[in-house]
Amino acid sequence: MSEHTFTQRIVITGVGLTAPGSSNLTEFRANLLAGISGISTIDLRYMGVHPAGLCQFEETRYRKKRENKRGTRAGCIGVYCANEALVDAGIDFSTYDRAATGVYIGLTEHGTVETENEVYNISQYDYNVDYWTHHHNPRTVLNNPAGEISMNLQLTGPHYSIGAACAAGNAALIQGVQMLRLGEVELALCGGVSECVGSFGIFASFQAQGALAAHSEPARASRPFDRDRNGIVISEGGCVFVLERLDRALARNAAIYGEITGYAMNSDARDFVLPYGPRQQQCMEAALKKAGRMPADITIINAHATGTKQGDVEECKAIRAVFSDCPATWINNTKSVIGHAMGAAGVLELAGNLPAFTDHLVHPTINLDNLDPDCTLPNLVTNTPVELERVDTILNNSFGMLGINSAVIVERCVVC
Incomplete structure (x- = not known):
């Protein structure tokens, strides 16, 4: 091979x-x-x-x-x-x-x-x-x-x-x-x-x-x-x-939604159900490394956040740690609209963001009336969409019980 x-x-x-x-x-x-x-x-x-x-x-x-x-x-x-x-x-x-x-x-x-x-x-x-x-x-x-x-x-x-x-x-x-x-x-x-x-x-x-x-x-x-x-x-x-x-x-002249350029999976190795932000941070960093990208290269982060207190807070800590100085990176959440589809969650949430490559819109997180101070994130899109000049890169987080973490990076496909 x-x-x-x-x-x-x-x-x-x-x-x-x-x-x-x-x-x-x-x-x-x-x-x-x-x-x-x-x-x-x-x-x-x-x-x-x-x-x-x-x-x-x-x-x-x-x-x-x-x-x-x-x-x-x-x-x-x-x-x-x-x-x-x-x-x-x-x-x-x-x-x-x-x-x-x-x-x-x-x-x-x-x-x-x-x-x-x-x-x-x-x-x-x-x-x-x-x-x-x-x-x-x-x-x-x-x-x-x-x-x-x-x-x-x-x-x-x-x-x-x-x-x-x-x-x-x-x-x-x-x-x-x-x-x-x-x-x-x-x-x-x-x-x-x-x-x-x-x-x-x-x-x-x-x-x-x-x-x-x-x-x-x-x-x-x-x-x-x-x-x-x-x-x-x-x-x-x-x-x-x-x-x-x-x-x-x-x-075959296929229409292309996007190119998968980076991904990573790792394990918390700590608890049956409680998530751990530092390992989620490492997962995102590993996906960026595989894609050959810096944090500032990411246009949209789809957060996994499920609506549980510790889960949301730990992910927000991880995102802040990686993307603390990325003014052009926007964050949304799909579960606010469809709930938690478990094994389908990661791919459904990625699919919902893929059209942003063509319509340049970041869909909002809804039902966010009183932001938890521990969940403060830069450029968190709430309740109404945000329109950008262009969307180049999407990072999709998806985490699960027994401490399994995943991050996938999809980019606008450019053919040279």
Whole structure:
């Protein structure tokens, strides 16, 4: 394998997504710029009504109702997003080999929804396991969403899921870049999926931690950086990117959203749930180094901030430490609009910012009425968009439980 392979430029040429309040990138971007929340409510088994981000999309556009019923909600979301991404990229596999196409999907968790539903089902029959579905195992294996995508699209290259807590979407994106540069695949479908609104256990766990958001107005429940924030709004969603080597994309005259130039992942190695700013700082610095960029080169930082006190504060400390003298760097947050989509969070939030390369707008953080003094950041965009002369570089933060951190840098693609 030549050294040139490892330095290949990797670009994003397709985006398919569903998020609370939108089922494609155009709708998603419009909602972000207008500050229109996608948060509503869900009536949970055992727990009652809570704010949540729910997705509405055409579930039978790419496979039949019978197939969706046999599969999983995560698989349904994944199949929709992957197909939408390929359509957006203009790929019909006349120029790419299905056997050389990889599918890499990030997950925070998988199988919880199916297991809870099956336990509830057999409880109606005095816990007789004869009523347990024979579909349970293929539904709950970790590679399920990636596998459902590969079956639907008849892709015979590698498929697998990447468990990286709430950094999983970024982790899958990084995996796709690496596999393309290694020459293991010619085309990569990378992204993340979350079906966690179907699990009362996830809501109950956050509530037990004192980290589940509550608000009389659901649309105002997700409040990162706000003094009155009280936790996470749990959301479902998905986003899949088409990644290609630049030379292949140019050869077929593909439209290019951006070029992935830097990334990093590291670990806090400290606590099960509590984040640690100094390690997040090191992660951002490592991504900048890989991209060959200085902090002042970054135009937009999409902050991970979930609406928990320590999480928001630790990230703000890290951002201030790296970007303390960067007057042309602007900061926003996407979870204020769509909640926390867990394994899909990183890629959805990156997707929502990609159009800034062409419209030059930094979408706002909404619901920020009373800034927590510990979350003070230079150029934090609040409540209304900011228009810039140009946007060249986006840094996307995504952090998760067990202390896993990720940062991805995407730049306006310039072809010399």
